[in-house]
Amino acid sequence: MKRVFNFSAGPSMLPLAVLERAASEMTDANGSGQSVMEMSHRSKDFKPIIENAEALTRELMGVPDDYAVLFLQGGASLQFSMVPINLAGTEPGSSPRKATYVDTGIWAKKAAEEAAKYAQVTVAASSKDKSYTYIPAAPAPGPGDAYYHITLNNTIVGTKWPSLPDTGAVPLVADISSCILSEPLDVSRFGLLYAGAQKNLGPAGVTVVIVRKDLIGKAPGWTPAMLDYEIQAKDGSMYNTPPCYGIYIIGLVLEWLKAQGGVTAMAQRNREKAALLYDYLDASDFYTAPVEKNSRSLMNVPFVQGNPDLEKQFVAEAAAEGLVNLAGHRLVGGMRASIYNAMPREGVEALIAFMDKFAKAHRS
Amino acid sequence: MKRVFNFSAGPSMLPLAVLERAASEMTDANGSGQSVMEMSHRSKDFKPIIENAEALTRELMGVPDDYAVLFLQGGASLQFSMVPINLAGTEPGSSPRKATYVDTGIWAKKAAEEAAKYAQVTVAASSKDKSYTYIPAAPAPGPGDAYYHITLNNTIVGTKWPSLPDTGAVPLVADISSCILSEPLDVSRFGLLYAGAQKNLGPAGVTVVIVRKDLIGKAPGWTPAMLDYEIQAKDGSMYNTPPCYGIYIIGLVLEWLKAQGGVTAMAQRNREKAALLYDYLDASDFYTAPVEKNSRSLMNVPFVQGNPDLEKQFVAEAAAEGLVNLAGHRLVGGMRASIYNAMPREGVEALIAFMDKFAKAHRS
Ligand SMILES: Cc1ncc(COP(=O)(O)O)c(C=O)c1O
Numbered sequence: 024m025k026r027v028f029n030f031s032a033g034p035s036m037l038p039l040a041v042l043e044r045a046a047s048e049m050t051d052a053n054g055s056g057q058s059v060m061e062m063s064h065r066s067k068d069f070k071p072i073i074e075n076a077e078a079l080t081r082e083l084m085g086v087p088d089d090y091a092v093l094f095l096q097g098g099a100s101l102q103f104s105m106v107p108i109n110l111a112g113t114e115p116g117s118s119p120r121k122a123t124y125v126d127t128g129i130w131a132k133k134a135a136e137e138a139a140k141y142a143q144v145t146v147a148a149s150s151k152d153k154s155y156t157y158i159p160a161a162p163a164p165g166p167g168d169a170y171y172h173i174t175l176n177n178t179i180v181g182t183k184w185p186s187l188p189d190t191g192a193v194p195l196v197a198d199i200s201s202c203i204l205s206e207p208l209d210v211s212r213f214g215l216l217y218a219g220a221q222k223n224l225g226p227a228g229v230t231v232v233i234v235r236k237d238l239i240g241k242a243p244g245w246t247p248a249m250l251d252y253e254i255q256a257k258d259g260s261m262y263n264t265p266p267c268y269g270i271y272i273i274g275l276v277l278e279w280l281k282a283q284g285g286v287t288a289m290a291q292r293n294r295e296k297a298a299l300l301y302d303y304l305d306a307s308d309f310y311t312a313p314v315e316k317n318s319r320s321l322m323n324v325p326f327v328q329g330n331p332d333l334e335k336q337f338v339a340e341a342a343a344e345g346l347v348n349l350a351g352h353r354l355v356g357g358m359r360a361s362i363y364n365a366m367p368r369e370g371v372e373a374l375i376a377f378m379d380k381f382a383k384a385h386r387s
Numbered sequence: 388m389k390r391v392f393n394f395s396a397g398p399s400m401l402p403l404a405v406l407e408r409a410a411s412e413m414t415d416a417n418g419s420g421q422s423v424m425e426m427s428h429r430s431k432d433f434k435p436i437i438e439n440a441e442a443l444t445r446e447l448m449g450v451p452d453d454y455a456v457l458f459l460q461g462g463a464s465l466q467f468s469m470v471p472i473n474l475a476g477t478e479p480g481s482s483p484r485k486a487t488y489v490d491t492g493i494w495a496k497k498a499a500e501e502a503a504k505y506a507q508v509t510v511a512a513s514s515k516d517k518s519y520t521y522i523p524a525a526p527a528p529g530p531g532d533a534y535y536h537i538t539l540n541n542t543i544v545g546t547k548w549p550s551l552p553d554t555g556a557v558p559l560v561a562d563i564s565s566c567i568l569s570e571p572l573d574v575s576r577f578g579l580l581y582a583g584a585q586k587n588l589g590p591a592g593v594t595v596v597i598v599r600k601d602l603i604g605k606a607p608g609w610t611p612a613m614l615d616y617e618i619q620a621k622d623g624s625m626y627n628t629p630p631c632y633g634i635y636i637i638g639l640v641l642e643w644l645k646a647q648g649g650v651t652a653m654a655q656r657n658r659e660k661a662a663l664l665y666d667y668l669d670a671s672d673f674y675t676a677p678v679e680k681n682s683r684s685l686m687n688v689p690f691v692q693g694n695p696d697l698e699k700q701f702v703a704e705a706a707a708e709g710l711v712n713l714a715g716h717r718l719v720g721g722m723r724a725s726i727y728n729a730m731p732r733e734g735v736e737a738l739i740a741f742m743d744k745f746a747k748a749h750r751s
Pocket residue numbers: 032033097098099100101130174176177178179198199200201219627628629
């Protein structure tokens with residue numbers, strides 16, 4: 024079969040050039056006589072690979088020197104636990120610390136629920152009243168907050184914070200799983216950033232954590248060693264065997280991103296792709312984009328037609344034409360086109376052409 | 388460069404046929420028009436891949452139906468925490484539960500130290516008195532033990548339990564990271580087995596956990612969701628995005644293993660490979676195999692020459708001839724040849740030929 028345009032929310036498309044390079048190096052990477060999958064993580068063969076991934080992350084994201092860059096396992100979901108344990112966790116018997124969360128969707132809610140195991144969580148604002156179709160005004164942090172958590176881009180509902188909340192001296196923590204490297208981001212505004220790799224960075228199985236060094240080293244004694252940022256940072260993400268192959272692919276994706284012109288150029292392309300789609304949706308009387316304009320995501324574009332049977336048919340017919348994974352999340356229904364960095368403009372154009380054809384065939 | 392023989396303790400060699408197949412499917416797996424790295428884990432494309440990996444694990448290891456097979460993240464090191472939390476963890480305020488550990492080397496010790504955060508650990512026997520060069524007699528479990536933990540194959544020191552301890556009704560838990568699928572193993576003797584994939588199974592980043600179902604569901608309320616076997620088992624290792632590509636490679640490795648004749652045939656080959664090396668070492672007056680004969684590992688064969696400068700030279704000259712990663716673990720020194728399932732007999736023969744040449748050149 025020829026390559027499809029994959030609109031999955033993640034894992035999702037990777038640049039074809041990256042996949043072709045990975046294939047070509049599969050049995051012998053960098054003249055080592057080994058696959059990267061076979062390399063000892065302590066070997067001279069692997070060392071430049073993880074160093075390259077970290078250096079490119081720092082360069083492309085503009086990570087200041089007083090931040091650690093970690094490549095961990097467990098996905099963003101494990102960060103839902105690691106963030107509160109490390110930043111607000113306490114020893115048994117001592118009173119819990121506080122944290123503020125903003126509820127902008129299912130992932131934000133899950134993060135807050137997990138944090139409530141370890142900290143006194145205040146959900147200070149929510150957009151649940153309108154099915155999460157907007158980003159609420161940012162409340163001030165609570166007194167004594169250990170941190171303030173937001174989900175910068177909400178993958179399921181397709182919203183993005185239009186600007187960052189001002190949290191003063193309280194460290195701002197953001198889940199950037201579905202928007203990392205899609206636009207410039209001022210890392211110095213954050214205490215901690217985390218992202219599962221499987222949308223804009225590489226394969227599932229690696230999580231990138233960028234954390235200000237003064238926030239490291241406060242985990243309580245009962246913290247599982249693997250969940251302690253201090254232990255992970257001290258050994259350069261090599262306390263144990265890291266997910267080496269995923270880290271290698273991240274390096275290749277970042278090299279590709281750099282060759283495309285870096286994050287600024289990528290943001291320009293992403294804005295153009297998203298505008299094509301939103302403009303089409305807003306002009307259409309057949310499809311609707313439910314998210315409020317100033318809260319719209321560049322990466323995840325949900326839309327509805329309104330008739331569930333027709334929506335199902337849309338998803339199936341699109342797949343038959345090589346436009347796959349267009350169903351909305353099972354909890355919200357409708358359709359969703361995730362258009363990450365690796366989705367070429369032609370993919371968006373092909374989608375719009377299909378949408379138009381489908382609308383003409385089914386407009387009553 | 389031509390392919391090397393990689394004697395690393397892990398990550399280590401994978402079957403060339405597996406790598407070639409992975410390369411050939413890199414941009415289009417199973418006619419999906421996608422790489423396995425790009426597949427949504429909830430898609431019809433990925434479902435048969437994870438099902439195949441689980442079915443082959445069950446078939447080749449003879450896993451009974453009352454055991455769950457999980458593909459997790461975090462390596463064996465995260466199991467050092469998950470085992471005590473899930474099997475012996477308690478709510479704050481209630482008295483800790485007990486567990487017995489046997490100290491047969493660095494990994495066994497690390498597992499016990501981590502468990503001591505969550506349970507009252509008794510290290511009931513140790514072979515530290517002789518630098519871990521033997522497996523001690525198995526002590527009986529303590530009264531009220533929640534479980535009894537052993538490291539079945541000790542990667543660093545090259546020992547293997549010659550027979551399983553009888554723990555009566557106390558669940559036996561084993562770290563089988565460096566011996567999984569190397570020999571037949573009666574899974575029904577165990578309450579829980581775990582292994583990082585990066586030795587006999589696939590790339591780093593996936594951990595296989597095989598757990599008797601009645602042991603699941605006892606984790607205390609403060610357990611991080613990702614570390615709860617119940618949550619992971621309920622969703623078939625898909626509570627969150629699993630390490631999809633690693634699971635796919637495990638499936639390919641297991642298909643290869645089945646085509647080789649399964650575990651029985653592999654064990655026969657492994658015994659022959661190990662015998663070649665141990666026989667040579669025992670006959671040599673230049674090299675010594677320090678491990679007691681009845682405790683020797685089939686997978687990890689440490690040996691010493693005695694002169695650290697000469698040992699360094701050995702490792703460097705061997706590497707130059709394509710026999711790589713022969714240095715012993717940094718904590719024990721000397722040399723170590725890890726000869727996992729994917730190491731062909733020719734690799735062992737080439738190593739012995741090199742050893743012999745080196746011995747002749749340096750025998751004074
Ligand atoms: C914003 C966001 N956070 C968290 C997650 C969960 O990620 P993981 O599967 O890596 O745990 C997702 C997954 O899609 C997500 O989109």
